[in-house]
Amino acid sequence: MLKAKNIRKSYPTSIGSLEVLKGLDLSITKGEMISVTGPSGCGKSTLLNILGTLDRADSGSLEIEDQLVAELDDEHLSRLRSESIGFVFQFHHLLPEFSVLENLIIPQRLLRRAEVDSRERALELLEKVGLSERADHRPGAISGGERQRVAVLRALVNRPSVVLADEPTGNLDVDAASKLMEMISSLAGDFGQAFLIVTHNPVVAAICLRNLKMEDGQLISSPEK
Template sequence: MIELQGITKSFSSLQVLKGIDLTIDKGEVVSIVGPSGAGKTTLLQIMGTLDKPDTGRILLNGTEINRLKERELAAFRNREIGFVFQFHQLLPEFTALENVTIPALIQGVSSGEARRRAVEMLEFMGLSERASHKPAELSGGEKQRVAVARALINHPSVVLADEPSGSLDTHNKEELHRLFFELRDKLGQTFVIVTHDEGLASQTDRTIHMLDGRIL
């Protein structure tokens, strides 16, 4: 489903990625681990089209995404890729429901359909009663579940998560990890997760170890 071929990336004189070849299959939960500076987040950003490689090819469901023009790329990203970040990145002025609808509205879905999808996703996350609450009124775990709902609303091919449980306490961390596998089992969702959490990495279908810009 996702194929990376010969990916390199440098920032000035520092080469961060040194020829990455990687394939992710549909329905896999894959973790990427390694020390700080190994290139994990850069690889995730390139996989998610938030950055471009210097060389190499990225294919997602047969589309060579690094050949797309900016407008095509933005539409492809919105349709095919969901993102979950360490600090949720919810918009503070909007309710949980409104935050979840945003990617669907960007895609051009009607407001009614976007709201229907968002209600469905929040119900799946066990957050129906929190839909009208703004982020400041939610716990850390609830914010991350809203962020996961937002990532899933357009039914993307893959969800890319960068240290998604890094800011959570032990209970909420375990709840979030269980949610990822529940989503894989019930929806066939694919996840690629950058993490320092050894417990999460040990549960994933496959663990990719990185060091100094290479896959070990």
Template sequence: MSKVMLSASAISKSYQQGQNTLPILRNLDITVGEGEMVAIVGRSGSGKSTLLNLLAGLDHPDSGEVTLAGCCWQKTGERERDRVRNQSLGFVYQFHHLLPEFSAVENVAMPLRIAGVSRSEARTRALELLEKVGLLERAKHRPNELSGGERQRVAIARGLANNPAVVLMDEPTGNLDVETASEVRDLIRELSQSAATAFVIVTHDPSFAAYADRVMTLNDGRLEGE
């Protein structure tokens, strides 16, 4: 495997349901290399979104460790975790979560501004990314002026703003029609091949999973196919 960008070692996670403990993930391992595209599939409720939250450092495992771009979430303070998330991690959700009062270019530039990049440099980078996802002419439009597929393209551009080591995607085509979903799948595959960024994609879409370098199934709290 190429240089490891993301790894989880023996992570477990359970939730309390009344007086019962409900195990979600059981001693799970995964490694993702530089520029690799990994799809994670599994039935609803199998813990896929829980796994993404743990990989992103947004939740804490009961045991085990997660390391992103050399930073172990379990050995790092909250301020450092925030910095690493901003600079090394992109996240694309099923619903785009764009800020409605800002234009497409302003939404894409937001992670750069948070990272301390100047307004002009952030805008230049954002415009480059919008051009890459085919939306340069829509840069000044606000989310309510864009189609569902266009909003998701803006969200993908935003996820790539800081040249992250890893982009996590939670059902990125789940809210799109068949034709638009196909276009977004093609775009993500193209982006994964043209950059050193690794993509970890949770999806119910088997045609999307087929685009990945590896497909892993989350079953009974463990990943099969590693």
């Protein structure tokens, strides 16, 4: 599904080049829930940006759905990103002027899916997580926990193979964070998407079946559960 091999990434600084990712390897298979922990500044967000094709590695290879990212032109790369990768961030980034339902329809319409099919898919997801009654509300009229749950649904609406989540519970209280992770776990099981979740929250990591730690530019596996 997703394979990264020997990924290296450096950034220039006033005292020379800083190597953040140092020959990192990662393989993600269907339906996996993986956590990535590590101190701030260790390269977790850099890794997500590269895996999500928002940035390019200095060297190494990235393969998504049997396609080598380095061989794709901008148009095909954009298409791959839209169809195969979902993104969830610490802040929900929902469009405030549109309803919850419209926020789930728009990503589908960008891929030229029919209006009726896009609406049906959005309503299906909202019903699945008990948010149907919020469909016509704007993001500002629902709770923070509900907004983040909608953000996860938006990441799933185009049926990507993998969802990359950067501190998805960072702005939530304990109860809302727990509900969000229960929802993610349930949806991953139902739809088969893989989730790679960067987090500082040990509760979030505990829910994931595979735990990785970013250390010295590499991913180190935690002991098996």
